[in-house]
Amino acid sequence: MRISQETISQVKAYKGIVEIISSYITLKKRGRHFIGLCPFHSERTPSFTVSQDKNLFYCFGCQESGDSISFLMKMDHIGFAEAVQVIAKKANIPIIEDQHHYQGIVESEKEALFKLQFEVREYFKQALQQSPLALEYLYSRGLTQETIAHFHLGFSPPRVDLSQQLKKMGFSIEIQKKSGLFYLDQMNQLSNRFSNRIIFPILDHLGRTCGFGGRLFQTQSGAKYINSEENDIFNKRRILYGFNLAKKVLSKTPAILVEGYLDVILLHQYGFSQAVATMGTAVSSEQVQRLKNMTQTVYMAMDNDDAGQSAIEKSYDIFRRYQMMMYVLSLQKKDPADFLKSFGKDAFADLLQEAMPMVTFLLNRALSKYEVSRLENIEKILSEVLPALQVETDVILLDKYVSDISKLLGINSELLMAKIKKSRYTPNSVISTIYSNTKKSKLVLAEEFLISESVSNLERRKQLLATYTENLFFSENAKRLGTYLSNSLQTNQDFLLEIDDHALKSYLSKLMLETESDASGLAFVECLKTLKSYQLDQRIDDIKKQLAKIEKQEKTREVEEALISLMIELQALKEQKNI
Numbered sequence: 001m002r003i004s005q006e007t008i009s010q011v012k013a014y015k016g017i018v019e020i021i022s023s024y025i026t027l028k029k030r031g032r033h034f035i036g037l038c039p040f041h042s043e044r045t046p047s048f049t050v051s052q053d054k055n056l057f058y059c060f061g062c063q064e065s066g067d068s069i070s071f072l073m074k075m076d077h078i079g080f081a082e083a084v085q086v087i088a089k090k091a092n093i094p095i096i097e098d099q100h101h102y103q104g105i106v107e108s109e110k111e112a113l114f115k116l117q118f119e120v121r122e123y124f125k126q127a128l129q130q131s132p133l134a135l136e137y138l139y140s141r142g143l144t145q146e147t148i149a150h151f152h153l154g155f156s157p158p159r160v161d162l163s164q165q166l167k168k169m170g171f172s173i174e175i176q177k178k179s180g181l182f183y184l185d186q187m188n189q190l191s192n193r194f195s196n197r198i199i200f201p202i203l204d205h206l207g208r209t210c211g212f213g214g215r216l217f218q219t220q221s222g223a224k225y226i227n228s229e230e231n232d233i234f235n236k237r238r239i240l241y242g243f244n245l246a247k248k249v250l251s252k253t254p255a256i257l258v259e260g261y262l263d264v265i266l267l268h269q270y271g272f273s274q275a276v277a278t279m280g281t282a283v284s285s286e287q288v289q290r291l292k293n294m295t296q297t298v299y300m301a302m303d304n305d306d307a308g309q310s311a312i313e314k315s316y317d318i319f320r321r322y323q324m325m326m327y328v329l330s331l332q333k334k335d336p337a338d339f340l341k342s343f344g345k346d347a348f349a350d351l352l353q354e355a356m357p358m359v360t361f362l363l364n365r366a367l368s369k370y371e372v373s374r375l376e377n378i379e380k381i382l383s384e385v386l387p388a389l390q391v392e393t394d395v396i397l398l399d400k401y402v403s404d405i406s407k408l409l410g411i412n413s414e415l416l417m418a419k420i421k422k423s424r425y426t427p428n429s430v431i432s433t434i435y436s437n438t439k440k441s442k443l444v445l446a447e448e449f450l451i452s453e454s455v456s457n458l459e460r461r462k463q464l465l466a467t468y469t470e471n472l473f474f475s476e477n478a479k480r481l482g483t484y485l486s487n488s489l490q491t492n493q494d495f496l497l498e499i500d501d502h503a504l505k506s507y508l509s510k511l512m513l514e515t516e517s518d519a520s521g522l523a524f525v526e527c528l529k530t531l532k533s534y535q536l537d538q539r540i541d542d543i544k545k546q547l548a549k550i551e552k553q554e555k556t557r558e559v560e561e562a563l564i565s566l567m568i569e570l571q572a573l574k575e576q577k578n579i
């Protein structure tokens, strides 16, 4: 499906940028604008600014900017057409299709995948109501009928050919193969990997069903939990189970991070609707960023076993890198679901109250293992706490931890601080240097190729001159040749004859010798794009510098207006770049 220009214009005119961005980050009104912590770079004080009337956002920290469409594209790693669709749905704008417009191509396969997941979910839900055993299991875990409906829980009946069912609904074998629901059996037929399991549909942050978790509930062989295979719409690193529900309260309350689907579900049932879970893996930077956009603090309520404890340790570094505070709950029972069932809501609220900052948690754990009065244990205790101290970048917090720990262990705080700093990780700048070098040489190559092709081929020259401006090339020689090309109808040797400067002539000759021609013209278009895009980047940088300057000035009416008009030009340039 292609989206018509008309729909795109309506979406662009829709004044809902604050509402759209608010479902990702917490925004506060300040003056005529809204501000919040930037989701695209790590910051402590808000510099991410949204203008409702201009349908624009701009970050004074990292200079990221755009409209609601580009915001969604960047946040959700989705294409232009999908972002347009998401907004159209939200704004009740009818999506009109168009066969001619290139820009509006939708990844129709993604759409079909979402549709398939939804239909399968509804099918599993019905099947659950017809399976007393599966229902009984869920009730026995403490779930109510309302909760089961709220989370769209289901059951995948055995001895049903799910692929056949889907075929009847009109889903091709090709799309079924990509759905993540099947594996190929010995007969090379699609076999339902979730057969005879309780089904936990997994919804993405926009509330679209994108995959499933399945749990064994009878004595059967196989893994207790399995998930859909990953595909274009189901990426475990990007998804937090329960986030589509939790995001409604996360701007007002810290998040609770747990391990299992049932933990999330029961916490929500008991009123803790800020609970979310990772997909059975260690927390990823994408997941932390998602949480950080809504809240500054996370409470870890992991299982009270080795896997759970190691998940806590692995997560700390990444939460601190995103400057989130992390507290750890100490669960007596195996997991939060069991805890709630045994002790109830108030007891869990008490656990949250008593939660410890990570460093305190590690210290207490070490102190319970090693007798602090024995000298040989000091080193052991320190080694358990050091990893958490090394990643601490907040100097005030670090100072507080160091002074507390040195008092407790009876050691010199300056020596402890020195030990932390010595073992600290330092990022290297080598990668960025290499990157900037290759970037430059790519530009030089593009420039040389364009010139050489335009000298030998008049068609290409026409193509170049159609959009040529003086600052398209950046080397002095190339600029001068650009002028010659604009004024000449000669090719190759005849063209060379027109150049009277000896040095320039030899530069061009060498370049023509070294450059291999491309008959298809594709490389030419590619190089032209590269330079155009660089040219636009230069102008964008220029504007960003001006914006940064303006930001420091007092906000008079004129300054505000200059600011807005620069933001608009920046947005227009970015759109040009995307075409």
Ligand SMILES: [Zn+2]
Binding pocket: 038, 039, 040, 041, 048, 059, 060, 061, 062, 063, 064
């Ligand atoms: Zn930013």
